[in-house]
Amino acid sequence: MLKSSPLYRQVKGLITQSLEKGEWKPGEALPSEFELASRFKVSQGTVRRAIEEIAAENLVIRQQGKGTFVATHDVAHAQFRFLRLVPEEGSPRYPENRFLECKRLRATGKIARQLNLRSGDAVLRIRRILSFDGVPTVFDDICLPANLFKGLTLEHLLAYQGTMYALLETEYGVSMLRAEEKIRAVAADSEAAAVLNVPLGTPLLSVERLAMTFGDQPVEVRQGLYITTHFSYKNELG
Amino acid sequence: MLKSSPLYRQVKGLITQSLEKGEWKPGEALPSEFELASRFKVSQGTVRRAIEEIAAENLVIRQQGKGTFVATHDVAHAQFRFLRLVPEEGSPRYPENRFLECKRLRATGKIARQLNLRSGDAVLRIRRILSFDGVPTVFDDICLPANLFKGLTLEHLLAYQGTMYALLETEYGVSMLRAEEKIRAVAADSEAAAVLNVPLGTPLLSVERLAMTFGDQPVEVRQGLYITTHFSYKNELG
DNA sequence: AAGTGGTCTAGACCACTTT
DNA sequence: AAGTGGTCTAGACCACTTC
Numbered sequence: 001m002l003k004s005s006p007l008y009r010q011v012k013g014l015i016t017q018s019l020e021k022g023e024w025k026p027g028e029a030l031p032s033e034f035e036l037a038s039r040f041k042v043s044q045g046t047v048r049r050a051i052e053e054i055a056a057e058n059l060v061i062r063q064q065g066k067g068t069f070v071a072t073h074d075v076a077h078a079q080f081r082f083l084r085l086v087p088e089e090g091s092p093r094y095p096e097n098r099f100l101e102c103k104r105l106r107a108t109g110k111i112a113r114q115l116n117l118r119s120g121d122a123v124l125r126i127r128r129i130l131s132f133d134g135v136p137t138v139f140d141d142i143c144l145p146a147n148l149f150k151g152l153t154l155e156h157l158l159a160y161q162g163t164m165y166a167l168l169e170t171e172y173g174v175s176m177l178r179a180e181e182k183i184r185a186v187a188a189d190s191e192a193a194a195v196l197n198v199p200l201g202t203p204l205l206s207v208e209r210l211a212m213t214f215g216d217q218p219v220e221v222r223q224g225l226y227i228t229t230h231f232s233y234k235n236e237l238g
Numbered sequence: 239m240l241k242s243s244p245l246y247r248q249v250k251g252l253i254t255q256s257l258e259k260g261e262w263k264p265g266e267a268l269p270s271e272f273e274l275a276s277r278f279k280v281s282q283g284t285v286r287r288a289i290e291e292i293a294a295e296n297l298v299i300r301q302q303g304k305g306t307f308v309a310t311h312d313v314a315h316a317q318f319r320f321l322r323l324v325p326e327e328g329s330p331r332y333p334e335n336r337f338l339e340c341k342r343l344r345a346t347g348k349i350a351r352q353l354n355l356r357s358g359d360a361v362l363r364i365r366r367i368l369s370f371d372g373v374p375t376v377f378d379d380i381c382l383p384a385n386l387f388k389g390l391t392l393e394h395l396l397a398y399q400g401t402m403y404a405l406l407e408t409e410y411g412v413s414m415l416r417a418e419e420k421i422r423a424v425a426a427d428s429e430a431a432a433v434l435n436v437p438l439g440t441p442l443l444s445v446e447r448l449a450m451t452f453g454d455q456p457v458e459v460r461q462g463l464y465i466t467t468h469f470s471y472k473n474e475l476g
Numbered sequence: 477a478a479g480t481g482g483t484c485t486a487g488a489c490c491a492c493t494t495t
Numbered sequence: 496a497a498g499t500g501g502t503c504t505a506g507a508c509c510a511c512t513t514c
């Protein structure tokens with residue numbers, strides 16, 4: 001027997017579909033709870049419950065008296081959502097972003113598997129350095145499926161003001177909603193040592209990320225190498 | 239002007255206080271929603287909302303048809319809540335626990351500050367190794383305020399069946415509810431190299447944890463050194 | 477004043493577990 | 496059958512924002 005899901009979860013699905021289709025763009029307001037309630041022929045409380053779950057997943061933001069808005073990657077708040085680096089001393093600051101490379105390549109077996117592609121499909125490989133107060137701290141190696149980001153070049157990346165995820169969202173309509181990270185300690189190889197300006201063999205934090213958009217579809221693989229002498233990766237265990 | 243918090247949050251506070259006082263022990267059932275509602279002179283829906291928030295913080299577990307139960311550290315589920323190590327290949331397994339040391343010491347300034355103690359107050363220092371399939375993988379150095387765990391010895395630790403947090407909860411009534419971790423990459427020093435059986439200088443994951451009980455009172459500081467060649471620290475970014 | 481999300485209630489009914 | 500938590504509704508009122 002199939003167990004039908006509760007009404008508020010079905011409504012949640014309908015609203016999420018509309019978000020995915022782009023019925024309301026990032027930053028825009030959703031219809032009010034009463035409007036959605038009459039649209040779906042349910043009570044306001046049921047819509048409310050649906051939206052609460054969607055808000056808990058950070059897809060929308062609720063503001064009392066104003067409305068419910070589609071989340072964006074622009075806001076300051078979103079910075080520490082996907083970059084968990086905090087300084088050992090002093091207050092958090094924003095990194096400077098230096099893009100080194102954006103090349104079109106063929107996916108290796110492992111990458112293809114992670115991105116749900118076929119081996120040999122085209123991917124974009126982006127490499128960049130994040131620096132804090134002028135000190136190189138993170139070396140990122142990013143892989144994106146090329147078909148979703150046609151025409152993305154190094155020049156685009158260099159010209160854009162804001163985070164890379166904001167660019168991918170506003171220019172290509174792909175929203176990063178969730179990610180899984182696997183963290184390990186590794187020794188700096190010659191390339192990482194050169195790029196990050198540390199001795200060969202320096203212990204570095206390796207952060208492998210798989211990022212997902214709607215429907216948990218994977219759309220980004222990245223490895224970050226972090227220097228953790230003055231910064232650490234902060235995590236909360238609930 | 240003081241803004242009074244909503245009713246359900248006040249009820250949440252009252253229930254949490256009762257949990258802290260031990261009115262219901264770990265594993266026991268709370269009174270039903272209707273009983274609590276009449277006790278606090280509010281509607282069932284308000285109690286419900288309060289309990290939902292408490293459940294979201296993992297202090298209690300709700301089970302349809304059965305009741306609401308005080309959470310414990312015994313269940314398998316709790317294992318991966320506070321130990322985020324997963325194997326690169328194969329399915330998760332349980333580590334074997336080997337305690338090396340449990341000594342009474344005076345707190346250094348840094349530890350004292352983190353535990354809200356005075357410098358020089360007594361602390362317990364526990365050291366142990368976690369092994370997976372017989373392979374030493376984690377070297378933990380744990381500090382607890384001695385006054386909360388009077389009489390805790392190496393023999394107790396060796397004799398107890400179950401996780402250390404389960405012991406602290408059932409034998410000393412101190413529940414670990416939440417923790418913050420700071421993760422860095424470090425080189426194995428001579429001691430860590432010897433204990434974990436790796437070459438000097440091997441990159442290790444350093445995981446510094448501060449664990450809290452009720453009222454966000456810190457009650458444990460630990461540093462773990464993880465070998466991450468076959469395991470990685472897994473994290474979800476929402 | 478009007479519109480939004482946030483709180484609170486009361487009551488009905490459903491789904492699951494236990495007796 | 497009785498008791499628990501889970502869903503859904505309808506309506507009232509509050510808090511905040513905008514006009």
